[in-house]
Amino acid sequence: MAMASNIQEGQASEWALLRRHPSEDVFGVQLAGNAPELMGRVSRILDHETSTDFVDLNCGCPIDVVCDRGSGSALLRKHNKLLDIVNTMANNLRSRQLTVKLRTGWDDKTPSTHKLVPLLQKASKGRIAAIFIHGRSRTQRYAKLANWEYVLQAAQSQDPSLPRIPIIGNGDILSWEDWHSHQRLLESHLRDEDPEAVGLCSCAMLARGALIKPWLPTEIKESRHVDMAASQRLDMLKMFCNFGLEHWGSDQQGVNTTRRFLLEWLSFLHRYTPVGLLESTQTMNQRPPQYFGRCDLETLMGSSNSTDWVRISEMLLGPVPEDFSFQAKHKSNSYAAEEMVSNG
Secondary structure (H helix, E strand, C coil), X not given: CEEHHHHHCCCHHHHHHHCCCCCCCCCEEEEECCCHHHHHHHHHHHHXXXXXXXXXXXXXXXXXXXXXXXXXXXXXXXXXXXXXXXXXXXXXXXXXXXXXXXXXXXXXXXXXXXXXXXXXXXXXXXXXXXXXXXXXXXXXXXXXXXXXXXXXXXXXXXXXXXXCCCEEEECCCCCHHHHHHHHHHHHHHHCCCCXXXXXXXXXXXXXXXXXHCCCHXXXXXXXXXXXXXXXXXXXXXXXXXXXXXXXXXXXXXXXXXXXXXXXXXXXXXXXXXXXXXXXXXXXXXXXXXXXXXXXHHHHHHCCCCHHHXXXXXXXXXXXXXXXXXXXXXXXXXXXXXXXXXXXX
């Protein structure tokens, strides 16, 4: 996610997020902002200056620092402003697709996205390529289970007399079984209804599940669990660091930036519990058990202590400075989590 104001101000760290790697077949940028004029200007910049396939309007980020600025999920409480932003972005994205990411609403007691979707459908005039809906409210953040029944309700709220926008659901997919439960939800509604009337796409968005298990698409495609060894996961981290140094540079600033993104990823990746150590399938809202792995590296990778994440980063990027500290940006567990702060 990139902040529109930072892009307009020319911040190098934000512009680095917009660079496409040659290996990326499909590349999109998610944009957060709080004003139609700003979002229009930045959309025009992205349209002319970047190699993107689509731009996604973020109306789902629950982080306080984003919502306090009126961006992210805060737009779910300002429907008119959100519609103005969509219209302005669509007018300025002449050669890019526009998508919108939503949650069920601001709070779970008063979900509002089923009212917002038909408004977006009417305003889009065919210019919104897709809407993604996370089945939780902003106040829920990542607590409780994602409400896929409500995602389906929101998808079905579209006006049948207008062109339909593809609705893609999101939430709690961490295994191929979770994926198939989504498919069964669709099948149960397709028995008596025309597929077009259901509104919800047969695909789904992978979010935290892909950060915890980057090989999740393979598991879904092959309908099986993959027992990923610690050495294989370390190879993934090495590749990530190589890409980071290629992207941000191999000077000290590039190393620091690569390390920060690596540590953010490790704050998700450590939640994976190896299949060979489990008695039942791991779920998104299940606290990962403490365990001794089949080797020291596997034990280290399963640690929830951020000091251990820093140790892993030192294996790949060298020692951290004496005054180094790290605090994970996302507290996106579905269970109560400890404050994750470390000092190196």
